[in-house]
Amino acid sequence: MQKGDLLYEGKAKSVYRTENEGVVLMEFRDDITAFDGGKKDSLETKGCVNARVSASLFRLLMEHGIPTHFIELLQDRFMRVRALNMIPLEVIVRNVAAGSMSRNYPIAEGTPLNPPVIVIDYKDDSRHDPMLNDDLIIALKILTPEELTRVRDIALRVNSILMQFFSSLGITLVDFKLEFGKADGEIMLGDEISMDSMRLWDKRTGESLDKDVYRFSKGDVMEVYRRVAEKICAGEG
Ligand SMILES: Nc1ncnc2c1ncn2[C@@H]1O[C@H](COP(=O)(O)OP(=O)(O)OP(=O)(O)O)[C@@H](O)[C@H]1O
Ligand SMILES: [Mg+2]
Known part of the structure; x- marks a missing residue:
């Protein structure tokens, strides 16, 4: 290649x-x-x-x-x-309140969210990724109503699959960010899904197993990343 x-x-x-x-x-x-x-x-x-x-x-x-x-x-x-035509959205799915959700709204970190909460931000660093709502997404012509429904549906399905998977590893999937794009008119998941884009907590100890270790200098970032990767990739060739 x-x-x-x-x-x-x-x-x-x-x-x-x-x-x-x-x-x-x-x-x-x-x-x-x-x-x-x-x-x-x-x-x-x-x-x-x-x-x-x-x-x-x-x-x-x-x-x-x-x-x-x-x-x-x-x-x-x-x-x-x-190669995707990226949609300028950050689609965040939350199963437990943490991070900006607890900073910006009156909800304690660690509060379970059931059903999960989807938050969609406009991906634009110069504007500091402002939060959107459905009407804004449609008014800005980022997605049609049908496409928005599709994005939400995929995000929730991804959440169920990942939540179950991480649960089986003894890890709580607190929240994560997805990016979508289009190829040949089809919406698909792009970008990455990693410890940089998910918030993961050890079910037993509550320890952070993601970029929060780096954000808040909680310990040896690469030791944690390697440990989580080991678990995620176990069973693969
Ligand atoms: N399949 C794809 N085809 C084309 N571009 C993609 C695809 N998947 C992801 N991208 C884009 O590639 C870039 C990846 O770079 P990176 O994540 O480092 O930067 P960023 O998203 O601009 O910044 P940050 O994520 O740190 O805010 C992003 O702009 C992302 O939207
Ligand atoms: Mg990125």
Whole structure:
């Protein structure tokens, strides 16, 4: 697989063209950021670990019929994915109140949310990703009402699958962020699903097993990431 021109360099990943117009290479770099880029570091092997975890979770979702951009994991930190026209939304699914939800609203961290809460933010760093609602999403012509229903439906199905999977590993899936895109008119899941994009708590101890370890300097980030990746990827070849 030929690595072509750099199409986009984000805060943690880079996207490259390939010889096939419908396929891009996604590089998971070792960079980690938090607080809108206010905290930045490079953690050796992080890219590789997150690429493996993402691949593993995309495979799991695809086995359950979820449409995703995932094609294959290449050596090290590269993933071949369908080239998507990204939808500028961050679709967040919450099963337990935490983070900004408890900061912004009167609900204690750790409060279970049943049914799960979907929050959709406008993905625009310069505007600090403001929260949207259904009417705004339609007024801004980001999605049609039918597409929005589809996005919500996929997000909830992904939640059920991942919640069950993590539960079987002794982990609570507190919340996570998804990004969607379109290829040939079809909406599918893109980007990544990793410890950078999920909030995971050890069921027994309540310990954070995700980027909060980095955000709030709770310990050795890579030790935690490696430990979680080990569990997620166990049973894979
Ligand atoms: N299948 C895909 N095709 C094209 N672009 C994709 C695909 N999947 C994800 N992307 C985009 O690739 C970029 C990945 O880079 P990265 O996540 O590092 O940056 P970012 O999202 O701009 O910043 P951040 O996530 O740190 O706010 C994102 O813009 C994401 O929307
Ligand atoms: Mg991103």
